[in-house]
Amino acid sequence: MNPKTDNVDAAEIEKFSQLADQWWDADGELKTLHDINPLRLDFIRRHTVLRGEKVADIGCGGGILSEALAHAGAQVTAIDMAEKSLAVARQHAQEHGVDIDYRHMAAEELAQTMPEAFDAVVCMELLEHVPDPAAVIHACAALVKPGGTVYFSTLNRNVKSYLQAIIAAEYVLRMVARGTHEHGKFITPAELARMCRHAGLDVAALSGFTYRPLARDYVLCRSTDVNYLMCCRKPAP
Numbered sequence: 001m002n003p004k005t006d007n008v009d010a011a012e013i014e015k016f017s018q019l020a021d022q023w024w025d026a027d028g029e030l031k032t033l034h035d036i037n038p039l040r041l042d043f044i045r046r047h048t049v050l051r052g053e054k055v056a057d058i059g060c061g062g063g064i065l066s067e068a069l070a071h072a073g074a075q076v077t078a079i080d081m082a083e084k085s086l087a088v089a090r091q092h093a094q095e096h097g098v099d100i101d102y103r104h105m106a107a108e109e110l111a112q113t114m115p116e117a118f119d120a121v122v123c124m125e126l127l128e129h130v131p132d133p134a135a136v137i138h139a140c141a142a143l144v145k146p147g148g149t150v151y152f153s154t155l156n157r158n159v160k161s162y163l164q165a166i167i168a169a170e171y172v173l174r175m176v177a178r179g180t181h182e183h184g185k186f187i188t189p190a191e192l193a194r195m196c197r198h199a200g201l202d203v204a205a206l207s208g209f210t211y212r213p214l215a216r217d218y219v220l221c222r223s224t225d226v227n228y229l230m231c232c233r234k235p236a237p
């Protein structure tokens with residue numbers, strides 16, 4: 001297998017490349033990622049002290065979460081397979097005086113070059129866009145030091161997530177661009193937990209997050225029916 005390219009869906013990369021100029025438009029097509037950023041940072045901070053820690057951001061896009069992690073004091077290495085998004089990320093970081101090591105690389109390749117180099121690994125809203133999510137999870141497990149944490153967020157797969165994340169979000173409320181998500185690629189929390197365990201990670205915490213239409217914001221919640229976050233730990237020897 002070629003770790004550089006094998007686990008990449010070219011259509012997915014093209015889709016995000018076409019949105020590249022929108023990464024930092026908080027009211028644009030990628031608005032949802034801006035809206036959920038404070039709560040995912042909040043979730044991460046419940047389990048990881050970020051200041052001074054080395055953090056890898058896998059599938060970083062334009063760097064919305066990477067910059068938040070850097071502002072929280074982490075030393076961030078961030079990778080994505082969309083060159084255009086990385087160009088936007090680099091420019092935005094430079095303009096805002098944020099120091100982030102952006103690289104055009106797949107997770108599997110970074111794992112080969114920097115094994116056990118990170119205190120924490122974050123991989124948000126990526127797994128539902130790759131052909132083989134288990135391979136990305138294995139790479140994340142390989143990247144983190146023993147005792148370190150790995151975070152995933154993705155979408156659950158059921159009727160409710162189809163109605164909310166595809167029908168409502170893409171067609172009715174038009175919160176995200178049509179065709180952003182394919183329901184068949186969504187992953188249940190049980191499936192994600194199983195893949196994490198196979199990669200040698202222990203599941204430490206699970207939380208849902210949900211959109212409140214009246215307040216027009218997102219909050220962490222118990223229900224993992226639609227969007228959810230998982231925190232895993234690599235056991236120390």
Ligand code: SAH
Pocket residue numbers: 007008009012013016017033058059060061062064065079080081082085105106107123124125126129130
């Ligand atoms: N993690 C970011 C962006 C999520 S959007 C955030 O939550 O804010 C999904 C990102 O995954 C896009 O930037 C897309 O280019 C990237 N991507 C898709 N397939 C990928 C792959 N195989 N390897 C690395 N990045 C990939």
